[in-house]
Amino acid sequence: DAGVTQSPTHLIKTRGQHVTLRCSPISGHKSVSWYQQVLGQGPQFIFQYYEKEERGRGNFPDRFSARQFPNYSSELNVNALLLGDSALYLCASSQAAGVGTDTQYFGPGTRLTVL
Amino acid sequence: AQSVTQPDIHITVSEGASLELRCNYSYGATPYLFWYVQSPGQGLQLLLKYFSGDTLVQGIKGFEAEFKRSQSSFNLRKPSVHWSDAAEYFCAVAARNTGTASKLTFGTGTRLQVTL
Numbered sequence: 001d002a003g004v005t006q007s008p009t010h011l012i013k014t015r016g017q018h019v020t021l022r023c024s025p026i027s028g029h030k031s032v033s034w035y036q037q038v039l040g041q042g043p044q045f046i047f048q049y050y051e052k053e054e055r056g057r058g059n060f061p062d063r064f065s066a067r068q069f070p071n072y073s074s075e076l077n078v079n080a081l082l083l084g085d086s087a088l089y090l091c092a093s094s095q096a097a098g099v100g101t102d103t104q105y106f107g108p109g110t111r112l113t114v115l
Numbered sequence: 116a117q118s119v120t121q122p123d124i125h126i127t128v129s130e131g132a133s134l135e136l137r138c139n140y141s142y143g144a145t146p147y148l149f150w151y152v153q154s155p156g157q158g159l160q161l162l163l164k165y166f167s168g169d170t171l172v173q174g175i176k177g178f179e180a181e182f183k184r185s186q187s188s189f190n191l192r193k194p195s196v197h198w199s200d201a202a203e204y205f206c207a208v209a210a211r212n213t214g215t216a217s218k219l220t221f222g223t224g225t226r227l228q229v230t231l
Contacts, residue, residue: 042221056216
């Protein structure tokens with residue numbers, strides 16, 4: 001079975017631009033979570049979506065938004081990019097949300113560089 | 116708020132030697148506990164998890180971890196390290212059923228270097 005896939009692999013943007021990152025979950029998984037991993041740090045939770053509804057949001061500004069589609073894939077959007085948004089963006093899929101025992105499986109990530 | 120501390124930023128061990136990576140958590144109750152591994156340029160792979168029951172849990176690639184409630188710790192161990200184990204290791208916690216989001220809170224990671 002295919003794992004979590006993310007696109008693009010790498011992305012270079014300039015300050016002030018907008019970016020869209022995409023994620024396809026494991027087949028049968030209905031929940032997608034997004035994490036930001038700054039170099040040298042652990043991943044930080046951004047959003048979780050389940051059945052197309054936002055189930056949780058981390059401590060990120062409103063420039064960050066996301067959505068989930070009927071096929072359970074997801075997009076993460078970041079507006080007005082700042083240098084500090086440079087990071088590895090990880091997508092994780094799981095079968096449900098709000099269940100701590102539900103294992104999250106991570107994709108390879110999208111490396112975003114903001115110049 | 117829950118938090119995870121991994122005191123060792125960088126550890127170097129010789130191939131064949133034993134390994135222990137430390138993890139301490141701060142949480143109001145016993146959370147769910149996880150160890151993930153990240154190879155350079157890769158996403159995170161789950162090594163093992165603890166939900167309840169036996170406090171010694173076995174994972175993939177020969178890793179094990181022991182949950183100690185009294186010490187709020189969940190240390191990762193391997194009896195004999197292989198060169199391919201060189202990677203970044205993350206300890207993470209998740210709250211028990213929340214009914215909302217099941218987010219993971221990660222530590223800052225421990226980078227493992229293996230010398231031949």
